Amino acid sequence: MTEPKARKKxxxxxxxxxxxIGDRFDLHEGKEDELETIEYVRKNVEFKGANLWILIFAILVxxxxxxxxxxxVIIGAMLISPLMGPIMGIGMAAGINDFELLKxxxxxxxxxxxxxxxxxxxxxxxxPLDDAQSELLARTEPTIWDVLIALFGGLAGIIAGSRKEKSNAIPGVAIATALMPPLCTAGYGLATMNPYYFLGAFYLFFINSVFISLSTxxxxxxxxxPKKEFMDNKxxxxxxxxxxxFTILTIVPSVYLAYGIVVRSFWEEQAKTFVQxxxxxxxTQVLSSEFTYYSDPRVIKINLIGEVLADESIESLREKxxxxxxxxxxxxxNQSGSRGTDMNILRSEILKDLYERNEMLIQNKDEKIAILEAEVANYSQVRALGNEIAQEAKINHPSLKKFTLNRSLVSNLDSKTTDTLLVxxxxxxxxxxxxxxxxxxxWLKLRTKSDTVALILQ
Known part of the structure; x- marks a missing residue:
């Protein structure tokens, strides 16, 4: 084969x-009629009647x-929440120049x-439960991952909404983008008069909403x-x-805020890596670390316990x-035993560390106690059952003189495992x-509902 023919092939x-590849990724395959999709989004925009009550109950859940x-429970609430409708409606309205739908x-x-x-x-x-739990605290400050989830989740949502056959992608987007928990956290901040929680959670909701709308x-x-047609050109x-x-006023600040989130996330990861x-x-051991990005200057705060570091070592770390x-x-x-150290902070950090460790130990002990209590209850049940079975067995076997029933541990020497056996x-x-x-x-197998019973005769 000549070179031109080979090149042509x-x-x-x-x-x-x-x-x-183009055919594999063609979004027009299986696409619903555009007007049907627009109407589908338009119907989900309205919040009144049943939709409003569903929202209230979802928020309470x-x-x-x-x-x-x-x-x-939080995932269940996000599944029944109708919040995605107006957010996707904003993106749809901007895309087809429908000012009425946008309003x-x-x-x-x-x-x-x-x-x-x-x-x-x-x-x-x-x-009566007024403590901020970990699920709530996680919604007080957006990260780069929240931005990416909102963007990619919004893309998945509108693509799924444009199909003839609706999939479970939209409920999945509602879970992934987590629109409900930030609003609930904002409500918590309002109820407890905590502006940090309120503003942080509302900021997260705003970022998620804007990027879902942008994806749409x-x-x-x-x-x-098809864009909305007007009789009057003006x-x-x-x-x-x-x-x-509207699009510029919404997207430009959001992109700027998202950029700030990205920079902060990279700084925090870099700070954690530095400490580790x-x-x-x-x-000397690191008792705790705290990173404050929104301050001038930014602060990496370390609390140490153990042997006091020399000034030269601290200066070397600052140079690094x-x-x-x-x-x-x-x-x-901050070092325990050094001058200028806030001992109250160190003391509270030590107590916190001890509390968390003790709480873990208590939890492990509670689990062990629960297992032992279950075993004791099991043995008591078997013992009580043994007395009943002995009387019944005597009726069927008049020559029966003594009878006992118990569970025993059996060691399998080949597999090096242990199991319980009814004896x-x-x-x-x-x-x-x-x-x-x-x-x-x-009869014993049927009466005790056991597959295996070891019977010892005397």
């Missing part, structure tokens, strides 16, 4: 490969889940957010959904101008902070026949 194979620190979506989203925060605030104002907008534009241009201004790799000493590229960052080290001991005045022995053994 390779080119054709490459083109076929590209066409195959999520609040209870955050209150008792139950992940399963409806914003209005309904505002109503939903107000009702959600009000409901959760009322709940947290009256609940991008897919709608990419798939070339009105069309005016609407397009309003949509453009550099703060290693033979007779500068060398490793920490911008505008100060290293603060019955029977003593007769007259040795029973083989048929009577089999009859007794079969």
């Amino acid at each position: 390779n080119k054709n194979q490459f083109i076929r490969f590209l066409l195959y 999520a609040s209870v889940g955050l209150n008792v620190n139950s992940t399963a 409806r979506s914003l209005r309904n989203l505002a109503v939903a957010v107000f009702i959600a925060i009000l409901t959760s605030s009322i709940y947290f104002a009256f609940t 907008y991008l897919i709608v534009r990419f798939m070339k959904y 009105q069309e241009k005016r609407v397009q101008t309003y949509i453009t201004i 790799s550099e703060m290693i000493f033979p007779k 902070v500068k060398i490793q590229g920490f911008d505008n960052t100060q290293l603060q080290i 019955a001991y029977a003593e007769f005045t007259k040795k029973p026949s083989a048929a009577d022995t089999n009859k007794l053994l079969t």
Whole structure:
């Protein structure tokens, strides 16, 4: 084969490969009619009647889940929440230049957010459990992962919504993007008069909402959904101008905020790595560490316990902070026994550490006690059952003189495992026949509901 023919063949194979890949990733395959999809999104925008009551009950369920620190309950609340509707409606409206849909979506989203925060605030104002659990604290500050989840989740949601056959992707997006818990956390912050919790949680909800709307907008534009037509060209241009201004005013600050989240996340990861790799000493231990990004300068605060580090070692660590590229960052080290150390902080950190360790030990002991109590209850049950079975066995076998029933541990020497075995001991005045022995053994298995019973005859 000549070189031009070989090159042409390779080119054709490459083109076929590209066409195959394009066909695999074609979003128009199985796509619902655009007008049907727009109507589907439009219907889910409205918040009144049943939708509003569902939202209230979902918020209460999520609040209870955050209150008792139950992940399963929170997931259930997110599944029944209708919050995705107006958020996707905003992105759809921006994509097809539908100013009326945009206003409806914003209005309904505002109503939903107000009702959600009000409901959760009322709940947290009256609940007797007022401690902030880990599930609640996790919603007080967005991270880079929250931004990515909202973006990719929104893309999955609008693509699933544009299909003829609706999948379970939209409920999955509602769970992944976690719109409900931040609003409940904002309500908790309002009820406890904690502005940090309120603003942090609302910030997380805002970031999630904007990036879900942005994902919807991008897919709608990419798939070339039909834009709303206007009889008046001037009105069309005016609407397009309003949509453009709204989009810019929403997206630009959100991208800036998201960039800030990314920078903060990288700084915190770098700070954690620094502590893990550099703060290693033979007779000194890191008791706790705290990272404060939003301060001037930023602070890496370390509490040490053990042998006091020399000033030279501390200065060396501070130099390493500068060398490793920490911008505008100060290293603060508190040592037990050193001058200027806030002993109250160290004391509280030590007590906290001891409490957490003791709590873990208590939990392990509680588990062991529960297992032992179950074993004791099992043995008591077997002992009580043994007396009943002995009386019944005497009726079937008059020559039975003594009988006992118990569970024993059996060690398997080959597999090096242990198991429990039900053992019955029977003593007769007259040795029973083989048929009577089999009859007794079969009856014991049925009576005790055990697959295996070891029968010892005397």
